[in-house]
Ligand SMILES: *[C@@H]1O[C@H](CO)[C@@H](O)[C@H](O)[C@H]1NC(C)=O
């Protein structure tokens with residue numbers, strides 16, 4: 009694994025200052041035109057799903073990452089952000105980390121079993137983890153969940169699609185971390201292009217998605233953006249999270265080489281197992297429908313009609329064969 013160290017760089021970042029100190033006292037000048045890398049400053053409520061995290065380890069070292077809200081009690085992040093950490097301080101409902109709408113702490117995170125927590129400094133596939141908030145978030149304009157990409161589209165080729173990445177990561181390779189959240193457009197690249205960019209590394213799995221610059225070659229995620237969201241406007245017009253920020257090329261953030269994200273649509277069985285919540289959904293799930301009354305026809309005997317009032321967000325299994333329960337399966 010060490011052979012890959014020069015090729016990949018993880019996107020968590022050490023916070024050099026004591027917790028709570030103003031980040032603006034980093035020595036580097038913020039580049040007026042460089043956000044995330046070469047993105048733009050987010051406005052309040054523009055990305056209400058994005059969380060800031062500070063993770064504290066056993067010796068008091070603090071690192072920074074992002075995460076997303078997927079439910080009032082659950083967040084999604086990168087496993088390398090939380091692996092080996094003792095405590096996680098989460099800020100929600102703000103673009104400005106020194107002025108959080110809500111700040112709270114949790115020690116409860118669950119990383120994917122295929123991620124090896126013994127090697128959090130080595131880039132790995134399946135770099136995904138859940139955060140249990142240990143409280144129930146109240147949603148408002150500034151705090152909202154994001155919809156996770158569905159399993160049906162988990163391997164969809166987003167080559168050329170416009171995507172949005174968000175975070176408080178460095179605004180240049182080796183540069184400073186901003187106080188204000190930044191966002192950037194990226195363009196999806198095909199799996200083949202990504203494999204080629206990373207020299208057919210086994211890090212690039214079907215569960216990896218890569219995205220490169222939009223219209224300025226330096227546009228990218230960077231250290232501190234890990235765990236944050238990569239989103240698209242989905243076919244139905246709703247924003248879906250298609251990536252969890254994980255790594256960039258070892259040659260730096262601002263290069264034209266694509267950045268790497270984990271596709272969250274690959275892990276629905278695991279979310280269900282851990283949270284008891286089915287986050288999967290389908291474009292073809294019938295809307296809570298027209299009710300042509302009629303106790304008619306199709307479902308007399310064996311199908312228990314449990315789906316009659318399910319709200320669309322959590323009912324996607326309902327049209328499967330009635331006896332196939334959602335068992336965990338290899339993917
Ligand atoms: C804690 O974090 C600091 C700063 O990142 C690091 O230098 C130190 O090795 C870490 N300690 C442990 C026990 O992981």
Ligand SMILES: *[C@@H]1O[C@H](CO)[C@@H](O)[C@H](O)[C@H]1NC(C)=O
Nearest residue numbers: 103104105106107186187188
């Ligand atoms: C963030 O909030 C602090 C405290 O209100 C303020 O002093 C600072 O100027 C803000 N930073 C930005 C980048 O808006």
Ligand SMILES: *[C@@H]1O[C@H](CO)[C@@H](O)[C@H](O)[C@H]1NC(C)=O
Nearest residue numbers: 048192193222223224225227
């Ligand atoms: C890149 O795209 C953004 C957003 O559409 C636009 O505001 C900006 O002017 C573009 N920059 C260049 C160099 O084309």
